[in-house]
Amino acid sequence: MILEAKNIYKTYFSETFLGRRSDRVKALSGINFSVKKGEILGLVGESGSGKSTLGRIICGLDKPTGGEVKWSGKKWSPKKSKKCSAQMIFQNPAGSLNPKLTVGYALREALAAGAGLRPGRIKNDKIRNILSKVGLEKINIKNYPYQFSGGQQQRIAIARALALKPELLVCDEPVSALDISIQAQVINLIKKINKEEGLTIIFIAHDIEAVNIVSHNIIVMNKGKIVEKGPAGQIVGNPENDYTKKLISAVPVNPYYK
């Protein structure tokens, strides 16, 4: 087990202007799951199901209100740990890359942080090497993010995450902002990275078709709870929970598909 989430709760409070806590929104209530090394775990659910909150908690970007996340059996706190165990990829690649940094510089910074060196010590070869992993060996590394298309930007974001040699990659809706033809490129890339590098991946999406293509195991979430988990084929082919059934039957089916 590379990662175990035990009984995770997350409640958001909205505060009045005097600082008094008023409304509470239960984003997560009692989440238990574990991720095996080298697996792709799909988290699927509709908007408001808490899947993104869970991804952020795993990466240490948010603190859970209750429960804990354990890495290889140990409790992990993002402040104390020097090694980056988890990296995250977001839905909007244009927003997650710094527009003022060239792609080369952004990757150099990430590579330096991963190796514990100053950015000046990182050679261009290393940058090229990391870019070749995401199929972008031919791009000009002196270009800025806006000079690339959405699909290329998402690959650069993936390359930057890989530069830190994470144990786990959390992809939060990585393909939902991309076109169908580009979506297939990024999905295939994520599968390739998992196969070749043996990287553990959590793939969060609302699109059960995309999740089904990518994942070994799927967790279905609804209203902050896990409603069903299991191998991808079983969840899609033979769902037990009513909500999962509803989700799958809502997917438009192509009557001409062979």
Added chain:
Amino acid sequence: MEKLLEIKNLSANYFAQDIKIPALRSVNIDLKKGETIAIAGESGCGKSTLALAVLKLIEFPEGEVTGDSVEFKIEKNSIDLLRLKEEEMRKIRGKDISLVVQDPYSSLNPVIRINKQLAEIYRIHHQTCEDIDIDGISKKYLKMVHLPEPQKILFSYPHQLSGGMLQRVNIAAALINNPDILISDEPTSSLDVTVQKKIMDMFFELKDNFNLSQIFISHDLNLISAFADRVYIMYAGRVVEEGKTADIFTSPAHPYTIALLEALPHLNAPGLDLKSIPGEVPAPESIGIGCAFAARCSHSRDICFNSLPELKKINDNHFTRCIKR
């Protein structure tokens, strides 16, 4: 069947910093009475521009609409929308041809209650001094789109409703004047799948029970395959393939359509590698004279880059713009 709308050689350009961006290039589309056609393609292919161009919602200095004609048959008369003046066009928009746009949140005014917004749309096209029960009419249409508690919704503000409910209100607003044609531009793509399913069920009902002619614009091919009678596949501002839905999905002819169908993830095929299309959609201002897809196409030859292929007939309804055929 009688043709209700016939678009001939319609083009649209946007102006940006002294350059002309051709978003739509000589598009021919026709819509028969009671038929549902779908316009499919990736972002930047001109499918939303088409909706705006038909309703002449692109104006100088933002852009321009040019072309031969947009023939619209109304009560046995045929009028050319392209030659209409703005005042006359205003009488058609929202009455004879309605548009539902993608984002339900931004298409309603946030500070006006739903009943007033629906009433405005009705009143603009029914100018009478008679005392009419406008809330009653609105309620009837809200019921038609399966909104629970129409009375309560009528007196709510848009922010009090969810995305799915707002999109239903928008559809009700589009239907309130009994249009001949309903154009919906990605009506469900900002909604969750279960909500999408409910909205689509309603679209099916409109199609079956009200004999409405619809232009359905979407990037979701699976959605289209179940819904449309005929499909137009667009790429970089041109229609590259058109035909009956069954023909397009069982025997696609254009390499782009074939590649697009292979790139779709499907529930019945888990773990299978998807076939991706190399490269990306070219920017509209950088497309040369040849086939816009040639640079990404695995069958392309020199001639593809140098001359535009004619629209070729495969059967009576199925046409494609590819040199291979």
